[in-house]
Amino acid sequence: MKTMTKLWATVAICGAVFSSTAFADPHPDAELIIEGELHIATRAEPPEHLGGVLPEIYSGWLFRTDETRELQMDDFDNPGMLFAERGEDRWYTADGSAEQSCADCHGDVDSMAGVRAVMPKVNENGELWSMQNYINNCRTERMGAEAWGWNSDPMKDTTALISLQSRGMPVAVKIDEEAAEYWEKGREMYYTRFGQLELSCANCHEDNWGRMIRADHLSQGMSNGFPTYRLKNAAVIPLHQRFRGCIRDTRGESFAEGSQEFRELELYVASRGLGLPIEGIAVRQ
Amino acid sequence: MSDVRPRIRLPRSANAGDVVEVKTLISHNMETGLRRDGSGDAIPRQIIHRFTCEYAGKMVLDVEMEPAISANPYMEFDVQVDESADFVFTWYDDDGSVYSETQSFEVS
Amino acid sequence: MLTRRDTMAMGLGVAAVAMVPGAASASAVDDAISAFTGGADVSEGGVTISAPEIAENGNTVPIAVEAPGATEILMIAAGNPTPGVAKFGFGEGAATSRAATRIRLGGTQDVIAIAKMSDGSFARGAVEVKVTIGGCGG
Numbered sequence: 001m002k003t004m005t006k007l008w009a010t011v012a013i014c015g016a017v018f019s020s021t022a023f024a025d026p027h028p029d030a031e032l033i034i035e036g037e038l039h040i041a042t043r044a045e046p047p048e049h050l051g052g053v054l055p056e057i058y059s060g061w062l063f064r065t066d067e068t069r070e071l072q073m074d075d076f077d078n079p080g081m082l083f084a085e086r087g088e089d090r091w092y093t094a095d096g097s098a099e100q101s102c103a104d105c106h107g108d109v110d111s112m113a114g115v116r117a118v119m120p121k122v123n124e125n126g127e128l129w130s131m132q133n134y135i136n137n138c139r140t141e142r143m144g145a146e147a148w149g150w151n152s153d154p155m156k157d158t159t160a161l162i163s164l165q166s167r168g169m170p171v172a173v174k175i176d177e178e179a180a181e182y183w184e185k186g187r188e189m190y191y192t193r194f195g196q197l198e199l200s201c202a203n204c205h206e207d208n209w210g211r212m213i214r215a216d217h218l219s220q221g222m223s224n225g226f227p228t229y230r231l232k233n234a235a236v237i238p239l240h241q242r243f244r245g246c247i248r249d250t251r252g253e254s255f256a257e258g259s260q261e262f263r264e265l266e267l268y269v270a271s272r273g274l275g276l277p278i279e280g281i282a283v284r285q
Numbered sequence: 286m287s288d289v290r291p292r293i294r295l296p297r298s299a300n301a302g303d304v305v306e307v308k309t310l311i312s313h314n315m316e317t318g319l320r321r322d323g324s325g326d327a328i329p330r331q332i333i334h335r336f337t338c339e340y341a342g343k344m345v346l347d348v349e350m351e352p353a354i355s356a357n358p359y360m361e362f363d364v365q366v367d368e369s370a371d372f373v374f375t376w377y378d379d380d381g382s383v384y385s386e387t388q389s390f391e392v393s
Numbered sequence: 394m395l396t397r398r399d400t401m402a403m404g405l406g407v408a409a410v411a412m413v414p415g416a417a418s419a420s421a422v423d424d425a426i427s428a429f430t431g432g433a434d435v436s437e438g439g440v441t442i443s444a445p446e447i448a449e450n451g452n453t454v455p456i457a458v459e460a461p462g463a464t465e466i467l468m469i470a471a472g473n474p475t476p477g478v479a480k481f482g483f484g485e486g487a488a489t490s491r492a493a494t495r496i497r498l499g500g501t502q503d504v505i506a507i508a509k510m511s512d513g514s515f516a517r518g519a520v521e522v523k524v525t526i527g528g529c530g531g
Binding site: 341351355363 | 458484
């Protein structure tokens, strides 16, 4: 009985903090212009499959404070670019028994333009793979190199570098045909409540975006900015790591980075942002 | 420290006597020594504790840094460039490593 | 195994550095200042600190300090476990006595800057920076 009272008290407090304040909406007119030249849209028409649950879709950039937003508007000020630069050196460095670098097959890194925009994607064997899976597949099958850990520095550097090549290109994940069954599972997970706090992604990001959860300005939970430099970690963070943290915060056991569940969720979350441009390496709190 | 990487931003051009803004960044965890790992043991401190910038052989900025400086430390400051010369940037790590970057700068 | 402390720490969205109990005592702040000034008088004014009113995450707070005519500026975070943040020395080649950086603040607190002027006198400036705890830091 005592535990239930505590639990309900926690839920009640959580309910109470979903309050509207002066911060209610995303920033009304901020424009994301990088280095004074590159305009990146941060608002778009919602994709049809949402059926109108969101009036417009917004990048998480719009929900951050002035100082955080400014960090993304300059490629030097954006600390995530350090990671992309390290990734670029790695791109041209041979690794593994085949003594090949990424460049030996793929040429310059700008050949990766468009790749981030369609991830995660079903491969020729019908499996849903994230960018990390494709990278590791190249490494183990063609380079004779060891797979990188999902959250490892080289993986973060390389996914940051590859994502940057799609900066400005709209999210274009495929959700039909061979991807449909994975997308459905991802959608189901998005609306499933997890943890002691019994929160689903939708509870925050669909029902309460724009409101403050304690002192955090809730976004719509779009993934077009990932991998993103998080001020909290002072490092580039892949999407699955963020998912893990979110589920942990519901006081539940979370899935692992790279798991089937997270790949399906990644596909669904990406599809909610269909049309928003990839932000390369975003900066978030 | 694996792959510590400095970055410098200088303006593309300047006239002699101009004041230019210099931005520097270096990838480094700036481990404070206050964090504990999964077993409860303190993770030892390892930070960049000093950064200097010289231009044309003159000291511009000499900063003593504490663990309260964020990871991937960023420093921004102003230099008067009277002549074409070299910028020398140096970062001093707790573990004794010294990272240095030299960039020549032309004034018109 | 996920301990309750781990869950709380993550749930509170607080940077790891801030999970250290306690802030520096007022005397630690005074000690840091007198170590710099040698106990000399410190006047108010002439020292500007630019910082966000509300820092979205205490782990990376952009901040700048300027004191025209200063040869050195000491920056202190009065509410951190230890108050020292940085000591900026401006040399012959410096065009201004201004520097900007990014710092860690463990909670809402005053950031204090003490400038040492070329004539050996000291001046002081301070701002309060609110540091928020996000709802779901992940």
